[in-house]
Amino acid sequence: MAVRRRFVHRFAGVHVKYVTVGASRNARLKLFGYYVQRAVTSRRIRHAATRAAVALLGTLHGRIERRQPAGAGAALRAQGYAPLGSLLSPAQCAEALAWLRGRDMVAVRGDGRAFSIDDVPPGARVADFPVGSAVHCPHLLALANRPDLLAVATDYLGYTPTITLMGLRWSFPRPTSDADVQGFHRDSDAASIKLLVYLTDVDADSGPHSYVAGTHLDRMPLRLRRYADQEIVRKHGTGIVVTGPAGTGFFIDTRGIHKGTPPTRRARLVLIVQYSLLPCLIYDYAPVPYHGDLRVDPYVNRLLIAPAAR
Numbered sequence: 001m002a003v004r005r006r007f008v009h010r011f012a013g014v015h016v017k018y019v020t021v022g023a024s025r026n027a028r029l030k031l032f033g034y035y036v037q038r039a040v041t042s043r044r045i046r047h048a049a050t051r052a053a054v055a056l057l058g059t060l061h062g063r064i065e066r067r068q069p070a071g072a073g074a075a076l077r078a079q080g081y082a083p084l085g086s087l088l089s090p091a092q093c094a095e096a097l098a099w100l101r102g103r104d105m106v107a108v109r110g111d112g113r114a115f116s117i118d119d120v121p122p123g124a125r126v127a128d129f130p131v132g133s134a135v136h137c138p139h140l141l142a143l144a145n146r147p148d149l150l151a152v153a154t155d156y157l158g159y160t161p162t163i164t165l166m167g168l169r170w171s172f173p174r175p176t177s178d179a180d181v182q183g184f185h186r187d188s189d190a191a192s193i194k195l196l197v198y199l200t201d202v203d204a205d206s207g208p209h210s211y212v213a214g215t216h217l218d219r220m221p222l223r224l225r226r227y228a229d230q231e232i233v234r235k236h237g238t239g240i241v242v243t244g245p246a247g248t249g250f251f252i253d254t255r256g257i258h259k260g261t262p263p264t265r266r267a268r269l270v271l272i273v274q275y276s277l278l279p280c281l282i283y284d285y286a287p288v289p290y291h292g293d294l295r296v297d298p299y300v301n302r303l304l305i306a307p308a309a310r
């Protein structure tokens with residue numbers, strides 16, 4: 001239980017359960033593996049481990065063609081951030097929002113009560129939809145599986161990616177923020193990148209994403225922590241602040257320092273898809289049945305969508 005508490009503040013892709021020590025031997029082994037990868041902070045050793053994982057995946061599932069990084073891939077390598085422009089049209093974003101209206105979400109660090117966008121409790125700063133809503137919401141699964149986006153992830157990670165999280169998160173303007181949820185941080189998942197796509201218009205007052213370019217190249221700290229805004233400004237300046245109309249998308253290397261800024265005036269809805277080389281050891285995956293008619297790659301989506309429905 002103590003272990004679970006340490007991770008509960010992190011973005012979890014909505015109702016993804018965390019592995020707990022009290023569970024099975026397999027769960028304990030996964031947790032052990034998670035801490036082993038966390039304890040390796042050297043970039044050189046982490047890189048070598050990634051290359052070994054790529055070689056193993058190639059042996060198990062077949063080798064793939066690697067391409068030279070260009071465009072988004074090159075920006076991601078250099079800065080840890082790659083702008084992708086408009087990924088969804090205003091009409092597609094409006095359709096997604098209309099579909100989500102009336103559907104349940106749950107506040108992060110709230111009392112666990114479900115509510116809809118018309119009934120948000122005053123204390124809720126950030127709230128997540130269940131993963132089934134992210135999967136079934138119009139346009140989003142197709143977007144997460146777009147061949148050009150999968151190609152960037154494949155090139156960056158070195159092998160066909162696995163979607164290890166798919167979440168839809170509202171952030172609401174509130175008089176105070178929660179530094180544990182909304183503060184600058186690095187993610188702990190090995191060999192992963194995130195695609196973020198705004199489903200609402202985002203300006204400086206509606207919770208833009210902030211990314212500190214180049215920090216994905218730092219040696220990973222042993223202890224993951226939150227960074228105060230003043231510390232980030234003092235060391236790195238203001239960083240990249242991503243604003244744009246609904247539909248704007250970008251990739252980030254989540255080893256770099258980033259945060260979703262707390263909105264001051266308007267709420268923000270964002271889709272977050274994580275692509276990883278391997279399943280994340282800290283999560284207990286429960287793929288959801290899929291009722292739509294989209295055909296998706298079973299390998300890429302195996303942690304998201306239950307096999308019978310693929």
Ligand SMILES: O=C(O)CCC(=O)C(=O)O
Nearest residue numbers: 011187209258259260272
């Ligand atoms: O909401 C955001 O812009 C950032 C989300 C985030 O920090 C994360 O997914 O790790």
